[in-house]
Amino acid sequence: MSEAELPQNAKSSGVKPSDTLSTPAVPRHVAIIMDGNGRWAAARGLPRVEGHRRGVEALRRTIRAAGEIGIKVITIFSFSSENWSRPAAEVGELMGLLRRFIRNDLAELHKSGVRVRVIGEREGLEADIGRLLIEAEELTKDNTGLTLVVAFNYGARQEIARAARRAAEAVAQGRLKPEDVTVETIGGLLDSADLPDPDLIIRTSGEQRLSNFLLWQSAYSELVFVPTNWPDFDRAVLESAIREYQQRERRFGGLTAKTGS
Numbered sequence: 001m002s003e004a005e006l007p008q009n010a011k012s013s014g015v016k017p018s019d020t021l022s023t024p025a026v027p028r029h030v031a032i033i034m035d036g037n038g039r040w041a042a043a044r045g046l047p048r049v050e051g052h053r054r055g056v057e058a059l060r061r062t063i064r065a066a067g068e069i070g071i072k073v074i075t076i077f078s079f080s081s082e083n084w085s086r087p088a089a090e091v092g093e094l095m096g097l098l099r100r101f102i103r104n105d106l107a108e109l110h111k112s113g114v115r116v117r118v119i120g121e122r123e124g125l126e127a128d129i130g131r132l133l134i135e136a137e138e139l140t141k142d143n144t145g146l147t148l149v150v151a152f153n154y155g156a157r158q159e160i161a162r163a164a165r166r167a168a169e170a171v172a173q174g175r176l177k178p179e180d181v182t183v184e185t186i187g188g189l190l191d192s193a194d195l196p197d198p199d200l201i202i203r204t205s206g207e208q209r210l211s212n213f214l215l216w217q218s219a220y221s222e223l224v225f226v227p228t229n230w231p232d233f234d235r236a237v238l239e240s241a242i243r244e245y246q247q248r249e250r251r252f253g254g255l256t257a258k259t260g261s
């Protein structure tokens with residue numbers, strides 16, 4: 001990522017809200033299901049991996065745009081628990097892209113104030129990938145700009161099951177009473193415990209489902225589905241999804257509209 005491409009919200013003075021979006025209603029947390037890489041490649045007669053490679057470029061554009069727009073947290077679904085069922089060569093390519101993304105972009109992300117967080121199951125990952133994820137989180141943990149949450153080897157049901165298991169262990173050890181296992185207890189045991197729930201979830205490529213992404217955290221998220229395949233995603237598409245979000249009335253189960261961000 002070149003200097004010119006970096007997110008602008010590294011320092012609060014550097015925030016450059018979009019000219020076309022009203023700042024107060026910019027969602028605080030946007031989560032994205034980056035779908036359609038394979039279809040993008042197939043439509044051009046290219047191998048699927050080329051779609052993933054171009055997807056990394058779209059990711060760089062999106063991180064920069066999110067910072068400029070004033071989004072505080074962006075979560076990206078980069079590898080799901082179910083993606084292991086793809087052909088080994090494609091899994092290998094996706095692992096390689098993550099390695100290269102962290103090795104090539106981490107220093108610049110850090111310099112621009114981005115805080116990297118990773119959610120998902122760490123066990124079973126190749127050792128060097130585990131180390132890179134820890135390095136990215138450690139290096140950037142005190143940054144105060146955009147928080148980039150990388151959902152990697154992530155599945156929402158697995159995340160909820162891990163939280164339930166931790167609660168059960170605490171009960172078994174007498175550190176927690178069964179009646180104290182509440183929504184807050186489980187929420188506090190999720191990988192995302194320190195993060196706000198997403199205000200807006202965007203899925204690209206026209207598919208309309210959550211596919212085991214942030215199932216707990218999306219209870220009151222607004223969902224926007226865009227036809228664009230992920231490699232073509234850019235600031236204009238992001239802004240158009242945010243404008244759709246801004247038309248929605250969020251009531252969080254009540255009767256009156258509330259601002260979610």
Ligand code: FPP
Nearest residue numbers: 034035036037038039055056078097098101
């Ligand atoms: C969905 O497209 C996309 C993925 C399974 C992987 C997303 C990965 C990237 C954008 C690049 C790697 C990310 C990082 C952080 C380095 P698909 O393959 O399911 O597309 P299709 O539905 O058209 O086949």
